[in-house]
């Protein structure tokens with residue numbers, strides 16, 4: 211820079227020796243310090259948002275794994291000997307598990323529906339067909355399904371639509 215230039219914030223003329231030049235213009239030392247503090251705060255907020263996104267991704271992966279393990283086991287228990295049911299349902303469970311782990315929005319709603327439907331179906335079926343003493347296993351399955359619904363709800367942020375201009379977001383971070 212040649213000669214003095216006005217500070218973009220306070221408008222004071224700044225000597226070339228004191229001027230701090232950034233992409234958005236020249237600042238005096240005082241305004242530059244204020245700008246650096248603002249930059250630091252913005253970076254801190256950005257860092258927190260990124261850490262939160264990472265934690266959501268980790269929990270989504272655990273959620274997918276838990277769904278695969280539990281619903282895979284339930285499927286084997288209830289339909290393992292019945293290929294007519296097992297063959298079409300196994301890929302559904304797998305797709306759902308991967309969808310959850312990859313933070314797909316459809317997987318969130320599909321999992322809620324599956325968890326809810328399974329809880330209701332097994333609860334209803336057990337009450338109709340089993341004596342009271344035989345209820346522990348289906349009771350456990352229903353309990354896990356309800357737990358899944360609660361856990362899914364707690365990480366619903368992982369499956370939100372990406373807000374325009376928002377930090378991170380399910381769709382952009384998802385994928386293998």
Ligand SMILES: [Zn+2]
Nearest residue numbers: 217220238241
């Ligand atoms: Zn200034």
